[in-house]
Amino acid sequence: MPDIISFEMNDNKKFKMSSLDFLNEVINPAREAAGEAAHKNSKFLRKIEDEIDDLGVGTKIPHPYNPNQTMTVYELTFEQMTLVGMRESKAVRRAVLAKLKTMHHQASTPQLPKDYLSALKALVVSEENRMTVIAENSQLAKAVKEMEPKVDAYDDISQAVNAQTLDVAAKILKTGPNRLTRWLRDNGYFKHTTVPYQKYVDRKLFRLVEKSYRHNKTGEKVVYHQTLVTGKGILHISKQMNGGAPLFLPLGDDTEAA
Numbered sequence: 001m002p003d004i005i006s007f008e009m010n011d012n013k014k015f016k017m018s019s020l021d022f023l024n025e026v027i028n029p030a031r032e033a034a035g036e037a038a039h040k041n042s043k044f045l046r047k048i049e050d051e052i053d054d055l056g057v058g059t060k061i062p063h064p065y066n067p068n069q070t071m072t073v074y075e076l077t078f079e080q081m082t083l084v085g086m087r088e089s090k091a092v093r094r095a096v097l098a099k100l101k102t103m104h105h106q107a108s109t110p111q112l113p114k115d116y117l118s119a120l121k122a123l124v125v126s127e128e129n130r131m132t133v134i135a136e137n138s139q140l141a142k143a144v145k146e147m148e149p150k151v152d153a154y155d156d157i158s159q160a161v162n163a164q165t166l167d168v169a170a171k172i173l174k175t176g177p178n179r180l181t182r183w184l185r186d187n188g189y190f191k192h193t194t195v196p197y198q199k200y201v202d203r204k205l206f207r208l209v210e211k212s213y214r215h216n217k218t219g220e221k222v223v224y225h226q227t228l229v230t231g232k233g234i235l236h237i238s239k240q241m242n243g244g245a246p247l248f249l250p251l252g253d254d255t256e257a258a
Contacts, residue, residue, distance in 0.1 A: 015104045019048055019074040020061075022081055026103075027088070030095035045072060047087060050232075052080050078104055105133055163207045163228035166194060172234055173241065183241065194227045205233035 017025075020041060028038040039047075049055060058072040076084070078100065085096035164172065170180040184190045189200055196206040207228040212221050229237070 015078040015100075016075055017081060017103070019045065019058075019076055020071070022076055022084075026081070026096055026099045027085070027092075030092045030099065031088070033095060034089065034091040036089065036092065041071060045074070048074060048076070048080075048084055051084050051087060052076075055080075163230045164234065165226070165228060169229040169234055169237075173238055175241075180237075184237075187240070190227075195225070196227055200233075203232075204230055205236055206230065 060070040063069040170177040
């Protein structure tokens with residue numbers, strides 16, 4: 001099995017880790033400890049690609065168990081790993097955050113100096129780094145505490161099985177159905193009226209459902225397609241409408257799934 005463990009501290013003192021190491025060393029141990037099934041790498045990569053907008057290009061490496069195949073890995077920053085970890089259940093993401101803090105601290109620990117002057121310099125740098133880590137961890141803990149109810153609602157929406165009508169989607173997004181439809185047309189999601197482009201259907205942002213009714217005068221059956229917005233679509237639209245900051249609004253009791 002190739003050596004794929006990598007901890008890097010760049011010039012900006014940002015902790016980095018490969019997506020495969022993050023999965024094997026942090027995510028899956030936390031999931032197993034919480035009684036949840038381990039993620040496969042392919043599923044975990046899809047979650048990363050869905051969550052991180054500025055992910056960059058992945059690197060192909062030899063498959064650890066099949067030398068005739070390759071697998072993709074991404075280099076993740078501390079902030080990116082935190083975002084991905086927030087997609088897990090409450091018990092798992094708490095364990096993930098604790099593990100990341102420990103790894104970040106260990107990776108930032110300097111080498112032992114060889115002389116007195118180097119020792120003094122190293123002591124100053126170490127103390128500065130320690131205070132920085134304390135400040136970052138304090139801010140991160142505060143942010144996580146504030147995010148927890150929003151993340152729970154995010155999970156409710158993104159994991160919703162049923163898609164929503166445009167009227168219901170507009171209610172979730174705190175806008176009007178006409179305004180939402182106009183925004184989707186103006187931003188290139190709809191071809192005309194309320195029909196989405198096929199590429200957005202393929203991306204599972206929308207669903208088209210065939211429906212029919214009887215004409216009042218002729219009695220003929222009239223077939224039409226109704227556009228529904230998926231949970232993934234609601235989150236995507238929310239991010240785009242709010243400058244990349246999604247509205248984490250739970251589905252209330254009055255939300256009817258189509």
